[in-house]
Amino acid sequence: EKLLYPRCLTPRTEADAQADDARLHANPTAVIESGTSFAILYTAILRDVFGVEPSAALGYSLGEVSMLWALGVWTDGDAGSDAWNTTALFKTRLFGPQNAVREHWGLDADAGDALWCSIIVKAPVERVKRAVEAEPRAYLTIINDEKEAVIAGHPDACARVIAALDCHALRMPFDAAIHAPAMQSEYPTFVDLYTLPTRVIPGIDFYSAAEYAPLLLERDPLARALAK
Numbered sequence: 129e130k131l132l133y134p135r136c137l138t139p140r141t142e143a144d145a146q147a148d149d150a151r152l153h154a155n156p157t158a159v160i161e162s163g164t165s166f167a168i169l170y171t172a173i174l175r176d177v178f179g180v181e182p183s184a185a186l187g188y189s190l191g192e193v194s195m196l197w198a199l200g201v202w203t204d205g206d207a208g209s210d211a212w213n214t215t216a217l218f219k220t221r222l223f224g225p226q227n228a229v230r231e232h233w234g235l236d237a238d239a240g241d242a243l244w245c246s247i248i249v250k251a252p253v254e255r256v257k258r259a260v261e262a263e264p265r266a267y268l269t270i271i272n273d274e275k276e277a278v279i280a281g282h283p284d285a286c287a288r289v290i291a292a293l294d295c296h297a298l299r300m301p302f303d304a305a306i307h308a309p310a311m312q313s314e315y316p317t318f319v320d321l322y323t324l325p326t327r328v329i330p331g332i333d334f335y336s337a338a339e340y341a342p343l344l345l346e347r348d349p350l351a352r353a354l355a356k
Contacts, residue, residue: 131158153301156218160190161209167194186335188270189307192354193322199332201345202324211321221314222305232310233265233282244305246280251295253277259289269307280308318355326350 131152136144152159174180185195196202212218221228226243230236235243246269249256253268256277260266266285270278278300279286290297305311326347334343338353 129162131155132162149301156223156302156304157212159302160218161212163190164194164197167191168198171198182332184333184335188337192336195334196350199329199334201326201329201334201350203327204325208324211324215317215321217314217317217321221317222311226305228313229305229310232313242283244280244303245283245286246278246300246303247286247290248272248276248278248298248300249290249293249295250276250297251293255293256289259292262292263289265310267308267310280305281310315355319351322351322354323347324351 131148134140134148140148175182182199185199186192187195197205197208202208217223220226225237225241229243252275253271256268256279260268260279260281263281263285266279266281266289268277269280272278279289280303324347326345328345334345335341336343336353338356343350343353
């Protein structure tokens with residue numbers, strides 16, 4: 129909370145704001161937990177204050193995790209927080225030195241720090257797919273709509289994809305190695321992370337991007353679907 133809302137006794141300068149942002153982005157678990165907490169809060173407001181009752185829930189990536197906490201499928205927040213804060217996923221595997229990427233690409237520790245970036249590209253998805261096929265270290269990670277997608281991978285490879293597309297591009301501030309073959313070695317660790325006691329919530333269908341179908345709200349199948 130203090131990373132999101134830093135305190136000071138004097139007016140903050142632009143340099144102060146940039147330093148605060150850097151501290152927040154350097155703590156990916158804090159970013160993830162704050163995003164999930166806001167999802168829980170806004171869902172509670174919609175349901176408890178405005179009386180909106182959902183019949184279905186869906187999301188992708190962190191959105192699927194957030195919907196399970198927000199709608200009460202998972203309830204032990206302390207256990208969930210402990211798991212997120214102790215796993216190596218968000219310290220060394222997908223963030224920080226990004227060792228999962230280094231291993232997938234066959235790089236050693238001296239390969240440098242700027243291994244990964246994520247960039248929104250405004251171009252037809254079919255063109256984006258063809259462009260990344262020519263770059264072994266660039267990936268199409270998210271499709272927002274038929275003319276906007278997210279690519280990720282090595283910054284040099286992504287730069288060549290953008291040059292080939294000749295399109296508008298916007299680099300994202302959070303360079304997590306996710307949604308790409310370079311991090312698929314972490315599947316078992318994600319299964320462990322998401323193996324939590326569950327509650328069946330009647331009257332709401334929960335959908336997942338794992339199979340583009342309803343989720344089975346049982347501990348082990350749910351963990352595997354989220355990891356996928």
